[in-house]
Amino acid sequence: MTAKTKLQGLATAAGFALALFVGGATTASAEDVTLHMAVPDWPPTRIMKKYFDEQYKPPSGNKVILDVDFIPWPDFYTRVNASLTSGEKKYNMSVADSQWLGAFVEGGYFRKVNDYIEADPALAKTMADIHPSFYNAYSTYPYTSKNIYGFPQFPDVLVTYGRKDILCDAGEQAAFLAKFNSKLPCTGEEIDAMDWTAFENVGKFFQRKKGEMLAGKPLDDDFYGIAFQAGKGYDFSSMQINGFIWQEGGDIWDETKIPDGKAEGVVNSPQAIKGLAHYLSLIQYMPPVAKTGTMDIFKSDELFREGKVAMNIDWIGLGEASLDPKTSKVSDKLVFGLPPGTKGADGKLVRWNNLGGQPFVFTTWNSDLQNKEGMEFVKWWLSPAIQNQFAAGGGQSAVKSVYSDPKYVTYRPWNRAWAAALDWQKDVWHVPQFFELLTQQQDQFDLAITGKQDAKTTLDNVAKFQQDLLSTAGLIK
Amino acid sequence: MSAITPTTPVPGLFEIQAHNWKLAILVGLIVSVLSMFALPPEAAFWITGAMAAMVAAAFVVNAYRRHYYGGLLVAPAIAVLFVMNIFPLLWSLGLSFFAYQSNQQTIRFVGLTNYTKVLTDSLKAPENWANLTNTAMFVVLTVTAQMIVGFLLALMFAKQFPLRKYLLILVLTPMMLSVVAAGVFFSYYYDPTFGLLSYFIRLFTGEQFILMDNKAGAVAGIVFADAWMWSPFVMLLVLAGLVSVPKYLYEAAAIDRVSGWRRFWSITFPYIRGLLMLALLFRTIEAFKMADLVILLTKGGNGTMTISYHLIRIANEQNKTSEGAAISYVMLFIVIVLTNLYLYIANRRTEGA
Known part of the structure; x- marks a missing residue:
């Protein structure tokens, strides 16, 4: 390398450095x-x-x-x-x-x-x-x-997904009226007005075997009236059960009442037990997979999209797939409404649900x-x-x-x-012990859903566990 | 230079030499302990790491100077083993004596409390015990199923028949699938509405068949899926034993008109016994750790909760790191005892033969 090229190199490098410096200064604001x-x-x-x-x-x-x-x-x-x-x-x-x-x-x-x-x-x-x-x-x-x-x-919130083609069928409408002396909900407004008894009737009414008639056509597979989440994983039963408990006037452990709020006596109150028992009584009208404890939000959605149930309660977040003809056999037959409520003392519907x-x-x-x-x-x-x-x-x-x-x-x-x-x-609790509370509760609910124990035993066990855990954590005095 | 180890004199303890590993250990210990007390935990961690590296380097130099090339060749493997396995193992052993949750910033020494909690707490111990019993049940059932099916398959494939090569590949596929794929496949297979099993049974009964709604069915479902996946593994090992039996022994036996039963026990079995024990050992250890299929098929419902899945929940989902570590060490202890029992029985049989 000659002295001249060295100099040239230095000059280039200096120029480059200067450019960088100036450039840096101009872009400092962005x-x-x-x-x-x-x-x-x-x-x-x-x-x-x-x-x-x-x-x-x-x-x-x-x-x-x-x-x-x-x-x-x-x-x-x-x-x-x-x-x-x-x-x-x-x-x-x-x-x-x-x-x-x-x-x-x-x-x-x-x-x-x-x-x-x-x-x-x-x-x-x-x-x-x-x-x-x-x-x-x-x-x-x-x-x-x-x-x-x-x-x-x-x-996100829970909504009722319905099958218009079946719910609005004239023959089914007449038969439902004859059997239950009430109109089979067909429009969105009629679904909005449903209470759990109406939902249960839909469940009873549409439980059909392969070969029986449905909306004027013979069934090529068993058909069911209703579905909602009843799975052991994550929160796939609590999110529905909480709604039942609140609607009956019961409560879950209330974190806004720390440290005076108790778990025992609240979580297993008679109202809460009634709510859970009501939830459990509907499982029999659902597709049989509910009895295995694996009917999570995805399974009930899949059953609905495959045309195996008339009504399903699920998150809106899963709704797009049911609208898409590529993933749904019922994409053109949909009707949506509020999830069922429980009739209060004044005759109005109490509609508490867990948000998502x-x-x-x-x-x-x-x-x-x-x-x-x-x-x-x-x-x-x-x-x-x-x-x-x-x-x-x-x-x-x-x-x-x-x-x-x-x-x-x-x-x-x-x-x-x-x-x-x-x-x-x-909403369900937000405390740091959330995952422990949820896991234990889901395990207990699963035992009830699969028929191993009744609602009272289940909520007694949940209450005892929560009382113990939350007292240790200092959240219950 | 000769291949014999040169007799470099062993340096005195305080002689500063690159290969003086005794001095390296001493210095490393002192510096590490001092840094733990004097420096913030993050700095102490790296200084201790550097000291460990220094001691390792001293060992390497020592081995090189003394021509312990064998040792040098396995050193990288040992280093990886140490960093990836032994160090985390010791670290978690340490954690099991502290009250520590990975999502909280506090740590407190509690001695054996985690162990007593896991083993004796009135709420936790029965659950742990039930999960352990379930695990034991799965170990016995899945391993028995796999050993029998795998063994029979091996006997079949030891003979020559048309299409043997292709059938063998087909039989080995389940083992190569990911467990998740197999789990999803089986969850559909058992599904009462969409499933094949329910479909075939309905041809006879007219009713949808719900396999997984009781303990016996759920366990059967998981055991079948596990056996389907891992029987080929047992088969592969046993097959290796079967083809290694010298033909002339069978020929001699045929001349002596030995019965098939006797031929099996006196010729075949001694050749495959070692491999059978190996398969048994591998499968037992694996079955003890079963969580994947349980998560995919039942989420631990219907009495299928295993201790491994329980551990995943405790340590990963609920962030109770210390309690999780304590359960793992109890598990590790059980597995080690079981393994040694196996090896003891296997060795005694060999000596007796």
């Missing part, structure tokens, strides 16, 4: 911000990512990248739990089931976001417009306190910039335009101004039940 997010792999999160990539323009001028890990549902809790507790600090945001809040807030993983909301009046206004059922369940910890942790990603869906949350190790950009993203996500677009694409919105808009019910056939259902939603 930084790259990456938000790593853990979400379950299903349409509501896929849609969110799609909208973000196509439409989101950060008001700060920064370049914001939403790096999303789509994790299959059955693995979702395990993966998020492992990532958070291992200390790898990988995710800045995560979708979480509302019940996880306590466990991860107490562990120091989920960040309280009151400061960002207070600093941003527009965001505070949006938060005030979220329906209180969802706001309390998704955002607050301790439940109904002032501490805010999450924002609705995909809010998921919030998304921020983690504690984010930089201030990441949090700020994340909040902008949240604000954009909860803005009416995007929420409407999301609902039209198969999502749901917890924002009042969005779902009370008349065009909301036109997006999907089940949306007619949405607004009416929201006032009747409660």
Whole structure:
């Protein structure tokens, strides 16, 4: 290498460095911000990512990248739990089931976001417009306190899925009227008005063997009237049983009454036992897989889509597949309504149910910039335009101004039940012991569902366990 | 240089030499212990790791200088084994003496409390015991089924017949499938509405057949699925034994007009006994750990909860790391006792023969 080329090299390098420096100075105001997010792999999160990539323009001028890990549902809790507790600090945001809040807030993983909301009046206004059922369940910890942790990603409730072709068949209508002296529910409004007795009658009425007639045609397989979740896994019976217990006037252990609220005497109160017994009495009218303890939300949905049942109570979140002719044999025969209620003393229906869906949350190790950009993203996500677009694409919105808009019910056939259902939603516990409480309860409910023990024994066992566990944890005095 | 180990003198304890592994251990211990007391836990962790690496390096240099090439060749394997198996094993053993939950930031020494809780607590112990009994039941049933089916299959495939090669591949496929695929397949197979089993039984009874609504049915379902997957494994091992029996022994036996039964016990069995014991050992250890099929088929319902699935719930879902570690060590102890019992019986039989 000659001295001349050396000099040339130096000059180039200096020029390059200068360019970098100047370039750096000019782009200092527009930084790259990456938000790593853990979400379950299903349409509501896929849609969110799609909208973000196509439409989101950060008001700060920064370049914001939403790096999303789509994790299959059955693995979702395990993966998020492992990532958070291992200390790898990988995710800045995560979708979480509302019940996880306590466990991860107490562990120091989920960040309280009151400061960002207070600093941003527009965001505070949006938060005030979220329906209180969802706001309390998704955002607050301790439940109904002032501490805010999450924002609705995909809010969800239970609805009744019905088969119009069978329910509205003239022959079946006449036979049902003759047998039960009441009209077989056929329209959405008639399904809305159902109580559990009407639901049970549908169950009794449509339990038919292969070869018998259904809506004027001989059946090529056994047929059943009703289905709802009665599975041992995750929360696949509690989410339905809680509704029965609340509707009968019973209660689950109430975390808002810490430390004076008890489990024993509440969880196994006569009303709660009546609720569970009512739930159990309906299992006999369901497809036989319910007797094995594996009828989870996916199984009952599959049975409905395969045309084996007349009515199914399930989450809206699973609804898209039943509308799609590729995955559903009943896609053109659907009618939706509220889940059945229990007649109260005043003759009106009591409709308490457990809400579903998921919030998304921020983690504690984010930089201030990441949090700020994340909040902008949240604000954009909860803005009416995007929420409407999301609902039209198969999502749901917890924002009042969005779902009370008349065009909301036109997006999907089940949306007619949405607004009416929201006032009747409660949630299961959010305390850190949530998973232990749930596992034990699911095991006990499974014993009852599979006919090994009655409702009283079941709730006595649940109450005893909860009293013991929660007393040890200091949540019951 | 000769192949014989050169007699490098053993260095004195305090002589600073790269191969002075005794000094390395001493320094490593002192520095590690000091760092644990003086430094924050994260720094102490890495310093202790570095000390372990230094001791390992001293061993390697020592082995190299003394021409212990055999030792050097297995060293990488041992290092991997240590990092991936032995270290986590010891770490979790340590954790089982603390009150620690992976989703909380506190840790407290509690001695044997976790073990006494697992074994004697009025709420937990009966559940653990029931799960252990279920596990024992699965071990006995699945291993028996696999040994019998696998053995019979091996006897069949030891003979020559048309299409043997292709049938053999077909019989081996279940073993190569992922358990999840097999589990989903069987859950549909047993489903009363969609399932093949229910379909065929209904041809005779006219009723949908619900297999998994009672303990006997649920256990039968799981045992069948497990036997379907793992009998080929037993077959493969036994088959290897069968083809290794010298032909001339059978020819001699034929000349002596020995009965088929006697031929089996005196010629075939001694050749395959070792491999049978091996298959038995492998399958027992595996069956003891069964959780996957249970999760996929019953979620532990109808009296099919196994101790492994229980452990997954405790340690992974509920984040009760210490309690989980205590249960695993109780399990490990049982498995080790069982294995040694097997080996003892196997060895005694061999000596007796």
